[in-house]
Amino acid sequence: MRYFVRRIGFLLFTAWAALTINFILPHMMPGNPAQVMLAKFQGRLSPQALSALTEAFGLNMDKSLFMQYIDYWKRIFTGDFGISLTYYPSRVIDVLAESVPWTIGLVGCATIIAFTLGTLLGIFSAWRRNSALADALVPVALFFNSIPYFWLSLLFLYLFAYYLGWFPLAGGYNIYTMATGFALLPSIIHHGVLPLSTIVITALGGWMLTMRNNMISVRADDYVAFAHAKGLPDREIKYRYAARNAILPSITGFSMSLGFVIGGSLLTEVVFSYPGLGYILYQAVTSLDYPLMQAIFLFISLGVLIANFFTDMIYALLDPRVRDGGV
Amino acid sequence: MRKLSFILSNKKAVVGGCVLLFLVLVAIFAPVIAPYGPNETRFFPSLPPSREHLLGTTSLGQDIFSQVVWGTRLTLTVGLVTGSICAFISTTIGLVAGYFGGWVDEVLSLITNVFLVLPGLPLMIIIAAYITVQSVVPIIVVISITGWAWGARVLRSQMLTLKSRDYVKAAIVAGEPPLRIIFVEILPNMLGLIVANFFGAALYAVLSEAGLEFLGLGNVNAVTWGTILYWAQNNQAMLLGQAQWMVVPGLLIAILGMSFALLNFAVDEMTNPRLRR
Amino acid sequence: AAETPKRGGTVRIAGQWGTITNNFNPFLASGQNAPGTRSALYEPLIFVSVLTGETTPVLAVSYEWKDNLTLVVETREGVTWSDGAPFSAHDVAFTFNYMKEHPALDLSGIWANGLSTVTALDDRTVEFKFESPNTPLFQYIAHTLIVPKHIWEEVDDPSAFTNSDPVVTGPFVVGRFTSQAVTYQRRDDYWVEGRPYVDQVVYQATRSNDSALLLLLHKEIDYSYLSIPDPERAFVARDPQHNHYWWPVTNSNILYLNMSKAPFSDTAFRLAMAYAINKAPLSEKAYYGVVPVAHPTGIIPGQQETWLDPSLADITYDYNPDKAREILAEAGYTWDSSGALVEPSGDKIPALRILVGAGWTDFISMAQLISEDLKAVGVTMVIEQEPWNSYINSLMGGTYDTAICWGTGGGPTPYDLYYRTLASEFAGLDGGQADSNYSRFSSAVVDEALATYRASSDEQEQWAAIAAIQREVLTQVPYIPLTYRTDFNCYQDAVLIGWPTEDNPYSGGNPGDELGARFMLLELHQR
Amino acid sequence: MLPVNSIAMQAHEQQASPESVLEVHGLTKEFVIGRWGRKRIVRAVSDFSLTLRRREVVALVGESGSGKTTVARVIGRLYAPTAGTIRINGEAVPAKMNRRELLAFRRKVQMIFQDPYASLNPLHSVGYTISRPLRIHNLAQGDDLKARVREILERCELKPADLFINKLPHELSGGQRQRVGIARALAVGPELILADEPTSMLDVSIRLDIMNLMLDLKDEEGISYLFITHDLAGAHYMADRIAIMYASYLVELGPSDDVINEPLHPYTELLKSAAPKPESGLKPEEISTNYDIPDLTNLPPGCPFAPRCPLAEPKCKVVVPPLLEVKPGHYTRCILHHNI
Amino acid sequence: MSVLLRVENLNAGYVQKDQRIIAARDINLEVAQGEFLGLAGESGCGKTTLAYAITGLLERPGEVFSGRVEFNGEDLLSKSPQEMRQIRWKEMSIVMQASMNVLNPVMRVRHQFYDMMRAHLGHNDTQHYDSRVLEMFRMVGIAPEYLDAYPHQLSGGMKQRVVIAMALALRPKLVILDEPTTALDVVIQRSILQQIDKLRRELGFSIIMITHDLSLLVEIADSIAVMYAGSIVERAAAEELYNEPLHPYTYGLMNSFPPLVGRRKRMHGIPGHPPDLSGLGPGCSFAPRCPRVIKGLCEIAAPPLEEVTPNRYAACQLYRDAGSRTTG
Numbered sequence A: 001m002r003y004f005v006r007r008i009g010f011l012l013f014t015a016w017a018a019l020t021i022n023f024i025l026p027h028m029m030p031g032n033p034a035q036v037m038l039a040k041f042q043g044r045l046s047p048q049a050l051s052a053l054t055e056a057f058g059l060n061m062d063k064s065l066f067m068q069y070i071d072y073w074k075r076i077f078t079g080d081f082g083i084s085l086t087y088y089p090s091r092v093i094d095v096l097a098e099s100v101p102w103t104i105g106l107v108g109c110a111t112i113i114a115f116t117l118g119t120l121l122g123i124f125s126a127w128r129r130n131s132a133l134a135d136a137l138v139p140v141a142l143f144f145n146s147i148p149y150f151w152l153s154l155l156f157l158y159l160f161a162y163y164l165g166w167f168p169l170a171g172g173y174n175i176y177t178m179a180t181g182f183a184l185l186p187s188i189i190h191h192g193v194l195p196l197s198t199i200v201i202t203a204l205g206g207w208m209l210t211m212r213n214n215m216i217s218v219r220a221d222d223y224v225a226f227a228h229a230k231g232l233p234d235r236e237i238k239y240r241y242a243a244r245n246a247i248l249p250s251i252t253g254f255s256m257s258l259g260f261v262i263g264g265s266l267l268t269e270v271v272f273s274y275p276g277l278g279y280i281l282y283q284a285v286t287s288l289d290y291p292l293m294q295a296i297f298l299f300i301s302l303g304v305l306i307a308n309f310f311t312d313m314i315y316a317l318l319d320p321r322v323r324d325g326g327v
Numbered sequence B: 001m002r003k004l005s006f007i008l009s010n011k012k013a014v015v016g017g018c019v020l021l022f023l024v025l026v027a028i029f030a031p032v033i034a035p036y037g038p039n040e041t042r043f044f045p046s047l048p049p050s051r052e053h054l055l056g057t058t059s060l061g062q063d064i065f066s067q068v069v070w071g072t073r074l075t076l077t078v079g080l081v082t083g084s085i086c087a088f089i090s091t092t093i094g095l096v097a098g099y100f101g102g103w104v105d106e107v108l109s110l111i112t113n114v115f116l117v118l119p120g121l122p123l124m125i126i127i128a129a130y131i132t133v134q135s136v137v138p139i140i141v142v143i144s145i146t147g148w149a150w151g152a153r154v155l156r157s158q159m160l161t162l163k164s165r166d167y168v169k170a171a172i173v174a175g176e177p178p179l180r181i182i183f184v185e186i187l188p189n190m191l192g193l194i195v196a197n198f199f200g201a202a203l204y205a206v207l208s209e210a211g212l213e214f215l216g217l218g219n220v221n222a223v224t225w226g227t228i229l230y231w232a233q234n235n236q237a238m239l240l241g242q243a244q245w246m247v248v249p250g251l252l253i254a255i256l257g258m259s260f261a262l263l264n265f266a267v268d269e270m271t272n273p274r275l276r277r
Numbered sequence C: 001a002a003e004t005p006k007r008g009g010t011v012r013i014a015g016q017w018g019t020i021t022n023n024f025n026p027f028l029a030s031g032q033n034a035p036g037t038r039s040a041l042y043e044p045l046i047f048v049s050v051l052t053g054e055t056t057p058v059l060a061v062s063y064e065w066k067d068n069l070t071l072v073v074e075t076r077e078g079v080t081w082s083d084g085a086p087f088s089a090h091d092v093a094f095t096f097n098y099m100k101e102h103p104a105l106d107l108s109g110i111w112a113n114g115l116s117t118v119t120a121l122d123d124r125t126v127e128f129k130f131e132s133p134n135t136p137l138f139q140y141i142a143h144t145l146i147v148p149k150h151i152w153e154e155v156d157d158p159s160a161f162t163n164s165d166p167v168v169t170g171p172f173v174v175g176r177f178t179s180q181a182v183t184y185q186r187r188d189d190y191w192v193e194g195r196p197y198v199d200q201v202v203y204q205a206t207r208s209n210d211s212a213l214l215l216l217l218h219k220e221i222d223y224s225y226l227s228i229p230d231p232e233r234a235f236v237a238r239d240p241q242h243n244h245y246w247w248p249v250t251n252s253n254i255l256y257l258n259m260s261k262a263p264f265s266d267t268a269f270r271l272a273m274a275y276a277i278n279k280a281p282l283s284e285k286a287y288y289g290v291v292p293v294a295h296p297t298g299i300i301p302g303q304q305e306t307w308l309d310p311s312l313a314d315i316t317y318d319y320n321p322d323k324a325r326e327i328l329a330e331a332g333y334t335w336d337s338s339g340a341l342v343e344p345s346g347d348k349i350p351a352l353r354i355l356v357g358a359g360w361t362d363f364i365s366m367a368q369l370i371s372e373d374l375k376a377v378g379v380t381m382v383i384e385q386e387p388w389n390s391y392i393n394s395l396m397g398g399t400y401d402t403a404i405c406w407g408t409g410g411g412p413t414p415y416d417l418y419y420r421t422l423a424s425e426f427a428g429l430d431g432g433q434a435d436s437n438y439s440r441f442s443s444a445v446v447d448e449a450l451a452t453y454r455a456s457s458d459e460q461e462q463w464a465a466i467a468a469i470q471r472e473v474l475t476q477v478p479y480i481p482l483t484y485r486t487d488f489n490c491y492q493d494a495v496l497i498g499w500p501t502e503d504n505p506y507s508g509g510n511p512g513d514e515l516g517a518r519f520m521l522l523e524l525h526q527r
Numbered sequence D: 001m002l003p004v005n006s007i008a009m010q011a012h013e014q015q016a017s018p019e020s021v022l023e024v025h026g027l028t029k030e031f032v033i034g035r036w037g038r039k040r041i042v043r044a045v046s047d048f049s050l051t052l053r054r055r056e057v058v059a060l061v062g063e064s065g066s067g068k069t070t071v072a073r074v075i076g077r078l079y080a081p082t083a084g085t086i087r088i089n090g091e092a093v094p095a096k097m098n099r100r101e102l103l104a105f106r107r108k109v110q111m112i113f114q115d116p117y118a119s120l121n122p123l124h125s126v127g128y129t130i131s132r133p134l135r136i137h138n139l140a141q142g143d144d145l146k147a148r149v150r151e152i153l154e155r156c157e158l159k160p161a162d163l164f165i166n167k168l169p170h171e172l173s174g175g176q177r178q179r180v181g182i183a184r185a186l187a188v189g190p191e192l193i194l195a196d197e198p199t200s201m202l203d204v205s206i207r208l209d210i211m212n213l214m215l216d217l218k219d220e221e222g223i224s225y226l227f228i229t230h231d232l233a234g235a236h237y238m239a240d241r242i243a244i245m246y247a248s249y250l251v252e253l254g255p256s257d258d259v260i261n262e263p264l265h266p267y268t269e270l271l272k273s274a275a276p277k278p279e280s281g282l283k284p285e286e287i288s289t290n291y292d293i294p295d296l297t298n299l300p301p302g303c304p305f306a307p308r309c310p311l312a313e314p315k316c317k318v319v320v321p322p323l324l325e326v327k328p329g330h331y332t333r334c335i336l337h338h339n340i
Numbered sequence E: 001m002s003v004l005l006r007v008e009n010l011n012a013g014y015v016q017k018d019q020r021i022i023a024a025r026d027i028n029l030e031v032a033q034g035e036f037l038g039l040a041g042e043s044g045c046g047k048t049t050l051a052y053a054i055t056g057l058l059e060r061p062g063e064v065f066s067g068r069v070e071f072n073g074e075d076l077l078s079k080s081p082q083e084m085r086q087i088r089w090k091e092m093s094i095v096m097q098a099s100m101n102v103l104n105p106v107m108r109v110r111h112q113f114y115d116m117m118r119a120h121l122g123h124n125d126t127q128h129y130d131s132r133v134l135e136m137f138r139m140v141g142i143a144p145e146y147l148d149a150y151p152h153q154l155s156g157g158m159k160q161r162v163v164i165a166m167a168l169a170l171r172p173k174l175v176i177l178d179e180p181t182t183a184l185d186v187v188i189q190r191s192i193l194q195q196i197d198k199l200r201r202e203l204g205f206s207i208i209m210i211t212h213d214l215s216l217l218v219e220i221a222d223s224i225a226v227m228y229a230g231s232i233v234e235r236a237a238a239e240e241l242y243n244e245p246l247h248p249y250t251y252g253l254m255n256s257f258p259p260l261v262g263r264r265k266r267m268h269g270i271p272g273h274p275p276d277l278s279g280l281g282p283g284c285s286f287a288p289r290c291p292r293v294i295k296g297l298c299e300i301a302a303p304p305l306e307e308v309t310p311n312r313y314a315a316c317q318l319y320r321d322a323g324s325r326t327t328g
């Protein structure tokens, strides 16, 4: 219980810090969204439109930074992030509602697959240590772990989608199909395979190596030796004793790495024209769309934080020592 | 001597070290190795690989091979400098938090955790967007800001372990002043971890730099592997049969990253006796 | 050609819209509403082609300047809104007055530039009255999309109105909407007999140019407005029979010189720069020769025949570094031992910056070439890349040295370009923002000529005014046009034909979701 | 018999032995554990008073967690005391010391640590380790320094000194390392050495060597020891007096032979019966097997040993008894012995 | 009493870079049914290695190089890992050196018992398990509510008892205790040993107890084997060993424990320190420290463990007759 309270405290503080950074950063950016918008039309709009845009965007009211900060908090609590400027006059919430599920789906699946697969490989390579195959996995994992996400995405895009034509070139599902709901799933999966696999491939190695190292450490632990002494079957020792303990540090790493993965996936999304947050963020940043930018960053931070919180809870569930406030 | 032979007996360290050394040499001798200047645009554009242009030319008429060779310089610099900055910040924060404990620790740990949780790339994208880019310095700064926290966390817990070692107590009893204890008694024993942390941060830096450059948020004018990729992508290298323009720098990033990762891993193995065989 | 075109089929268009918003409000700037709003749904009074200056009536059948202060437009009969209500001149008057009521809708600044009243004289006639003469405003009036009065008069906050079930006069109505694609269905009761030929139009959002190009190459789409560095090799060469691009020149890329700063405040320096830059390689290297070198006046080819003053034809600013040095030497500039240029005052000229948008490959390529060229006259240029927002901020705020940017205005005559880029009212002379005259150039001759042009609808008079401005541009060199700037229509005609081309530029070169594209949607039909 | 409280006892002892090196009085040390909101206080040492004479060895014996190490560390100024006073050579050690005072203090009081593997920095040579205190305290420079280091090493039977001077800890055996630890403590010429279980991690065959070395140094250099151990036999071998600790309290203190042969406190009794002593017959006596480790954050009222004590009476559970002198020089904290 | 365990000429140790470190050398040992054998020796002399070699737990880089281990009439070394797993714990169990840490920290004690029983009893009758476990808990004196505790909720002594309960749960014939009490307080240590001994008498299993505390062994073991540098140097009944140690090392060891009661007198341990097992010479490995070393003999030939007097064995040149010395 105490552990829970402490995690909540940390969650709140971090959320506050993230939100405040999130508020401050855009305000340090030079320029004015109306100007940016105007310039984007490259002469197709009259310069007088500036005042129209300024009015439309509600940029003409002068408020102290502090008051804006207060407003900002009000907006967060009411869930009203205002109107997006790039997608003016859509509400930020609606823009997010369109893209967030895609990112969550992509990153969530990719992370879970990468984590599971990596962890299993890690268990394998630690348990079979000194065998040629298990040891060869290490440099391979290190290599995949060092590949830039977006580069792999590009190679996959051109190879598998463009030249071989095995997978679609862009988008999250087939836009011509009339299917909805679950019937859309095959199409969604078909479109998701490439982006997903690039994330999985580049993230897999990290999990594998973490698990491998943990596993090797745990293997030398006395309770594993004791489990052998007790005559338990090898499988049981491997999973119930060694892996069960070795996975604990991975779980901490898991929650910490979510930020990384989401970050990396943004680039992947852009390459595959995947309808997630990646491109929206990029666009929001380049068009000084404060409300959208803030909401996205807020969303990602909160998402990571909440995921963090849950992994911490899972950790506590898996490790009774943590639950009791030890360690 | 013993240490050296120990390092040499670790295959990962040897491979990682050799690759890194090779790239460092390439960076240092770039003017000698590269047949042309990186920004010379006097060649026929979009040539395929040939004897004069080992990797062909860009659509601007630059020699890709020369660019790659010159790009080694900045890429390595970004990686190593950022790695050093991150390692420095992590070490300082980790050491201070761990050694002094109390509220200093509470505050620093909290900040560290916040930075750990904040999503790195989005933060970088936002920061990078308002830094007006003149050189690679902002990139280094941006990556450093988001890249130090992991190391600080690891080093702090290492500090906590080392701090409670009896030899530290013995040094206090002998009358050693605190700074000397931190730097002469404790720090050298953490060196492995700091080095591993440095390589880890360098890997992060190289990948992040490439990512930012790819989005066009870096200094696209500087010649780094990241910007070469950017240009290749923007000129449809893959479609125009110039795959080498795209593949080579990406592969080099992966290889450089891997040399960092190998060294990180190897140092980890060396400092953690359990991982040794 | 006499065959009747086949009916049916789908026009598939992709663009870098990211996410399509469920918003069909035609008052919003394009990109903020769903693609297609401005081409498939709503219609303007008259379409004015930037390329040719020709006008094509749409909801209007004719127009007439009574004097330079009164414009009378006759609207079309037999047009119905998609909900069945008849279209009339009252809708037109409503649309304009509605914009007056809600200034945030007036993106072309019609009401701020002299318009005083708009009234429907009867069901078919609308009268526009002006306080001060401003004939060039016609273009903006003509291009205003007309909305149904009976729907919009109920809308209180039109800029926040998403209009998700639009009632339109155009050839299509909204079919299916998702954030990744929006589909428009053909209207059976459309006022143009037998059009459109196709049954539907699909606009698909991609998140990079690359995706759109790959889709086009795979023939998964028919059209994209796509800037590709080397369209010949990257696109056409993949299927020369079907892949085509039509990139009509609509604007110029210009090197702006910040005249509020030394050394650009010195005409001799600017002049020398104009000679020192070799423009042919810019076109070849930055645009693979697809986009030609710009005319030194900035006037685009389609308008040159009408508007160029032949007496100025010998001022060409062809590449001539020796001439550049000569001009500088004459003006008192010297070179130090290292060959760097020194001002007449004895100060060494510091490294000058060329501002470009971060990651704009064509501009960066040009900047690189320019900086190489200027070395020859002892000037060091460094390329400064800034992201969108700060790039614009620097341009408007006047903190840059030189910058590559497009001409900030464009229209059926050179007036629009000159007005935006040279009028002192946009130069931020009071030290404030320069809204569009980034060079911060100010000339009484130009301002006067612009006013003359505005107040007139007489072609002779207008021609003389433009000629006066041309002379100023060529002698004062407030900016240096580098290459032209084109629109980027790319398409494949394996399925559909009837595309606008160089020979038949009926769409005015507009992107696929702009007013001109409406004609394209009406023309396209299956092979 | 006079019931004296601990203050009186100290006054008494102080008069009896003006030659005291260390006087500790009413020493209490509390640790705060846990963070935020769930802080608890561990009282590791409660009301600890002891006087150590020159060339005297007092052994501090007690079960694990009873506070022995904490006593040594508070005296050695690794921890600041929560309450109580410490005097060295009759002079009070101030609560806050500046660097000069601290150095002066360290010259008089040194420590030896339990784990010879952890108490030497693995990266520093033996020579460096020994020479540091000499340098810090400005006791020798240059060639003199080398000579002094050699001398000290040889004093600790690390011969030939030149062989050892450049060795790193991992090249030494456990016994040799512990000698280096002793040599380091010896370098500044201290008057008091706090030895925290210096032999418990060593091989049995080597323990005696180390104990003998310490005894020799005591005689020759006039050093006093606070010798911490959990081995009663070892304490008996080394010490002039034995102090027994239980659950942060000093429960018995007296001359070694008295404490071993006629233990007063029931806990000492228990300790004795548990210790192997083949010399008094090979069949060991049965000991009671019910026990609970006392929780220092939450001691029950009264005598801390009462829950385990076979002789406990209801009154034992009311207040913590004072440490009283029951026989000359033999103190105990047990009510049963306080009643005449 | 019949012999339960017989170890013959066992050599076991570790392979490091193609070099063999023999940590248990030419071991010959017999344990009778119900016997309490003490195995004493200094740190690193190979006690644990021997215990692991007997139980088949020696893992890479550890290896049994040669010899024979006969348990209950069966040759253990020729058994497959599968068969060994069955024998281990059911027939012979081992309480490992670090038994404070041998419990899986994330599993309830109950399930650790279940796992072990399921692996050996072949069924999954938890009720049956429970009755057995509770019986064991009673025997080692732990309250039944701790069955559902996690290891970290137990004190060190309790963990130790749980492990002992686990070792006895399947009624093995032999229990090996590898320094079961070193980390514990003397009082706790004594009480645990007391309980084990009581159980032994009740249940009749044999015990091999490994420790470096000879004085403790002398008090509780029936017979004692003393190891030095990988070899058993002396073996005798506890009382005889205490009263008259034969091997100079045993003698020195006896003299390293100061007596608790009686007069204080200066004692001397054994000078020098134990050798490094990887660099052993051909001679008696104790020779460099031996006060009674026979120059020119001890350094050359390692003496075998031989019966000196009935049921007393020693490996020392001092107790060999002249004839065998020269041939040895």
Ligand SMILES: Nc1ncnc2c1ncn2[C@@H]1O[C@H](COP(=O)(O)OP(=O)(O)OP(=O)(O)O)[C@@H](O)[C@H]1O
Pocket: D031, D032, D033, D042, D043, D044, D062, D063, D064, D065, D066, D067, D068, D069, D070, D071, D230, D296
């Ligand atoms: N730095 C510390 N912070 C918190 N609690 C501490 C600290 N040091 C010691 N304690 C607690 O104080 C009590 C006494 O510890 P101490 O180490 O002095 O015992 P000890 O008698 O030396 O035990 P051992 O025989 O195990 O060495 C223990 O309960 C311990 O948990």
Ligand SMILES: Nc1ncnc2c1ncn2[C@@H]1O[C@H](COP(=O)(O)OP(=O)(O)OP(=O)(O)O)[C@@H](O)[C@H]1O
Pocket: E014, E015, E016, E021, E023, E041, E042, E043, E044, E045, E046, E047, E048, E049, E050, E061, E062, E097, E212, E277
């Ligand atoms: N995995 C290993 N690899 C190489 N050598 C080892 C290994 N494990 C033990 N040894 C060596 O084998 C020898 C015997 O070790 P063992 O653990 O059997 O000693 P022990 O008598 O049980 O000591 P202790 O009392 O410290 O437990 C030691 O010298 C040790 O260094």
Ligand SMILES: [Mg+2]
Pocket: D068, D069, D070, D196
């Ligand atoms: Mg202690």
Ligand SMILES: [Mg+2]
Pocket: E047, E048, E049, E097, E178
């Ligand atoms: Mg052992």
